[in-house]
Amino acid sequence: xxxxxxxxxxxxxxxxxxxxxxxxxxxxxxTTKIRVEYFNKNxxxxxxxxxxxxxxxxxxxxxxxxxxIYSVGDTSNVLLDKVVSNYKGEAKFYISDDPxxxxxxxxxxxxxxxxxxxxxxxSDKESISIKKVNMEVSFFQKDTVKYIEVSxxxxxxxxxxxxxxxxxxxLSVKGTFSNLKFADEKTDENGKVIFEFPITMxxxxxxxLTIVSKIEDNDVYGNIESExxxxxxxxxxxxxxxxxxLGDTDAPLWMVYTLIILxxxxxxxxxxxxxxxxxxxxxxKAI
Amino acid sequence: MDQxxxxxxxxxxxAAQMVSISKSGIIQLIILSLFILGGLYALIVQIIEGHIVTxxxxxxxxxxxxxxxxxxxxxSYAGALISxxxxxxxxxxxxPIIRIAEIITVISTIIGPAYILLCMGRLDRLDHLALYGxxxxxxxxxxxxxxxxxxxxxIFLYLASIRDLALLRDYPFKSKWRHKVYKFLxxxxxxxxxxxxxxxxxxxxxxxxIIPLAILVHSVLAWIFGMTLRPGWHSTIFAPYFVVAAVFxxxxxxxxxxxxxxxxxxxxxxxxKIHFNYLxxxxxxxxxxxxxxxxxxxxxxxxxxETWEMEVLYRLFDVNEYWWLFFFAAIVGxxxxxxxxxxxxxxxxxxxxxxxxxxxxxxxxxxxxxxxxTLETPLLxxxxxxxxxxxxxxxxxEWLLTFSGVALFCLLFFLFSKFIPIITVxxxxxxxxxxELRTLVMKRIMKRKLKEAQLKEFxxx
Numbered sequence: 229x230x231x232x233x234x235x236x237x238x239x240x241x242x243x244x245x246x247x248x249x250x251x252x253x254x255x256x257x258x259t260t261k262i263r264v265e266y267f268n269k270n271x272x273x274x275x276x277x278x279x280x281x282x283x284x285x286x287x288x289x290x291x292x293x294x295x296x297i298y299s300v301g302d303t304s305n306v307l308l309d310k311v312v313s314n315y316k317g318e319a320k321f322y323i324s325d326d327p328x329x330x331x332x333x334x335x336x337x338x339x340x341x342x343x344x345x346x347x348x349x350x351s352d353k354e355s356i357s358i359k360k361v362n363m364e365v366s367f368f369q370k371d372t373v374k375y376i377e378v379s380x381x382x383x384x385x386x387x388x389x390x391x392x393x394x395x396x397x398x399l400s401v402k403g404t405f406s407n408l409k410f411a412d413e414k415t416d417e418n419g420k421v422i423f424e425f426p427i428t429m430x431x432x433x434x435x436x437l438t439i440v441s442k443i444e445d446n447d448v449y450g451n452i453e454s455e456x457x458x459x460x461x462x463x464x465x466x467x468x469x470x471x472x473x474l475g476d477t478d479a480p481l482w483m484v485y486t487l488i489i490l491x492x493x494x495x496x497x498x499x500x501x502x503x504x505x506x507x508x509x510x511x512x513k514a515i
Numbered sequence: 516m517d518q519x520x521x522x523x524x525x526x527x528x529x530a531a532q533m534v535s536i537s538k539s540g541i542i543q544l545i546i547l548s549l550f551i552l553g554g555l556y557a558l559i560v561q562i563i564e565g566h567i568v569t570x571x572x573x574x575x576x577x578x579x580x581x582x583x584x585x586x587x588x589x590x591s592y593a594g595a596l597i598s599x600x601x602x603x604x605x606x607x608x609x610x611p612i613i614r615i616a617e618i619i620t621v622i623s624t625i626i627g628p629a630y631i632l633l634c635m636g637r638l639d640r641l642d643h644l645a646l647y648g649x650x651x652x653x654x655x656x657x658x659x660x661x662x663x664x665x666x667x668x669x670i671f672l673y674l675a676s677i678r679d680l681a682l683l684r685d686y687p688f689k690s691k692w693r694h695k696v697y698k699f700l701x702x703x704x705x706x707x708x709x710x711x712x713x714x715x716x717x718x719x720x721x722x723x724x725i726i727p728l729a730i731l732v733h734s735v736l737a738w739i740f741g742m743t744l745r746p747g748w749h750s751t752i753f754a755p756y757f758v759v760a761a762v763f764x765x766x767x768x769x770x771x772x773x774x775x776x777x778x779x780x781x782x783x784x785x786x787x788k789i790h791f792n793y794l795x796x797x798x799x800x801x802x803x804x805x806x807x808x809x810x811x812x813x814x815x816x817x818x819x820x821e822t823w824e825m826e827v828l829y830r831l832f833d834v835n836e837y838w839w840l841f842f843f844a845a846i847v848g849x850x851x852x853x854x855x856x857x858x859x860x861x862x863x864x865x866x867x868x869x870x871x872x873x874x875x876x877x878x879x880x881x882x883x884x885x886x887x888x889t890l891e892t893p894l895l896x897x898x899x900x901x902x903x904x905x906x907x908x909x910x911x912x913e914w915l916l917t918f919s920g921v922a923l924f925c926l927l928f929f930l931f932s933k934f935i936p937i938i939t940v941x942x943x944x945x946x947x948x949x950x951e952l953r954t955l956v957m958k959r960i961m962k963r964k965l966k967e968a969q970l971k972e973f974x975x976x
Contacts (some may be wrong), residue, residue: 283953315901405896473744475654487656494663494728499671499721504717505702511710512703 259283262354266450274323280313289317297321300338301330335385361449365456373423378441391419402438431461529936547922554919557912568912575890575907580634582882587627593765594620595729602722611785611938617672622927624665660732671721677942746823747889756808763801764878770871796866799856806849830888848877
């Protein structure tokens with residue numbers, strides 16, 4: 229092989245190796261990912277849900293990670309709190325009426341979540357801007373037809389309400405393990421949407437139902453959820469199924485009496501045998 | 516009390532062992548005490564920290580404490596059924612083993628229920644059981660049945676020991692406390708016809724009562740599982756299955772105890788190969804019966820293919836979960852004792868004891884497999900649950916308390932043997948019948964060997 233080519237090849241190999249060595253060095257630090265979501269439940273509870281992932285051979289939940297929460301202002305960021313992720317890599321930051329939380333003239337709040345990292349784990353940060361929304365679920369009846377009304381309003385800095393049109397509302401009924409969706413529609417120019425109540429919807433033993441209205445993953449308003457309760461559901465009586473366990477206290481009386489008789493018979497014999505002890509003792513004395 | 520020379524010899528032999536202890540005995544005592552201390556430490560930790568120190572969680576609410584409870588109640592059958600039945604039938608070879616069996620019953624019935632207390636979250640409310648317990652609840656029936664069984668077992672052991680206590684009362688021990696205790700317990704027994712009549716009457720009554728009582732206790736225990744609508748538990752054959760498993764494990768522990776005391780106290784003249792053979796055959800029959808029940812139980816569940824039953828079965832047959840434990844408990848622990856005892860070439864004292872130990876271990880594991888996989892398979896779907904809530908694994912605290920229970924069992928046994936002869940001394944009068952039986956067996960063996968020799972001669976010619 230030509231000397232020049234050989235040297236050239238050697239340089240390329242060295243370059244490749246040194247490059248991969250450098251990459252390997254930078255790869256030593258594990259990467260993390262933070263995801264921030266905003267939730268508003270029943271217009272009373274607002275919180276940020278932080279989901280942290282760390283890359284091992286794949287991204288897995290990052291447990292016990294401390295995340296700093298900042299309120300982002302016009303000029304500077306203010307540290308609000310530190311939260312720690314649980315075994316699912318999740319942490320919650322509840323938004324209160326803290327004056328440290330900055331709101332601009334439109335009522336928008338911006339938060340930043342930062343994981344500072346260490347020698348082995350890379351830092352990461354993520355921010356979210358949201359505007360507060362008020363969503364109400366109400367019920368009314370016209371003639372024989374029953375309706376559900378959902379109204380959605382944006383809350384300004386001074387808590388002034390302004391209707392939100394064209395918002396997609398998903399309606400569902402609350403279940404034991406998950407909600408059962410039954411309708412979705414967009415709000416009108418008044419920020420309202422009206423659904424006809426499905427009269428065949430099963431309720432509990434007195435017909436109670438919880439209707440859940442949701443706005444999901446909205447870029448400006450986040451996740452909004454409101455509930456309303458009404459007794460319009462079809463009454464579902466409790467299943468007449470009945471079974472007994474040994475820990476229950478409703479054994480049939482004949483069994484209770486049988487047990488008492490059996491145990492009494494056994495104990496009577498015990499007492500008789502103990503009486504025999506005395507007789508044995510007396511028999512000795514009689515000699 | 517009048518006694519024949521044989522009884523005197525036996526009494527001298529056992530009395531000498533009761534008042535002395537060898538160096539190895541002291542070491543064994545220290546080891547047992549260390550295990551018990553370890554258990555005490557674990558108990559204190561559990562009381563202070565709460566049940567979080569165990570592997571039990573909201574989902575798997577029963578762990579090895581309940582396994583130990585069922586196991587100890589199971590081995591208590593050794594005395595209840597074996598000594599009860601042997602006494603009622605008047606089996607001549609029972610004398611050397613009957614006391615060991617009765618002691619096993621009493622000790623295991625004391626230790627077993629203690630594990631229920633360890634499993635309870637609020638021990639300070641234990642008195643509520645007596646104050647507010649309702650007779651309409653079958654759980655209370657279990658408490659009543661076990662209490663009745665324990666008291667019955669103690670009375671039975673005491674009755675069967677009165678003759679020996681009378682002999683010990685008259686024995687010239689150096690220590691005064693022994694005389695006082697034996698005098699009190701012997702009830703002035705001196706072997707008069709009337710006293711013997713009363714004693715035999717008491718023994719017959721207790722033998723007859725203790726058998727159905729033992730069956731009732733284990734049946735109620737089995738119904739706690741059987742009447743619960745959960746896969747792997749809701750079974751109609753659980754009561755007889757538990758009873759058979761209990762007698763199987765009780766016989767196994769009895770054989771092990773016989774082997775230990777035979778070695779430790781040099782009882783080769785009293786506990787012979789014949790006893791091991793007879794009990795081995797009982798073990799083999801029970802093993803076959805237990806194997807049949809096991810097969811029937813799993814076959815019914817598997818063939819029915821009910822979704823939840825299959826969930827449990829899949830766990831049992833999964834090599835990454837319970838397969839090897841299941842294989843040992845349901846196949847090795849059943850087949851090995853049958854094969855070893857069935858084939859005369861394999862049958863000797865050590866092999867019978869070894870397979871008994873395997874059977875006993877298999878039955879402990881079997882109880883584990885009844886409880887844990889079922890609780891790990893909930894009827895309602897679990898969401899967002901931590902791994903330790905779904906999969907149970909016993910913690911060091913639970914193991915310490917388990918081993919301390921076994922150590923306490925051995926220690927109490929040892930202490931009993933220092934207080935009363937481990938073999939009924941007064942009953943050694945019966946050895947006349949027993950020696951006749953032995954001669955009969957020897958004659959049969961000789962006859963068989965002669966036939967074999969004749970057959971060999973014939974084939975050669």
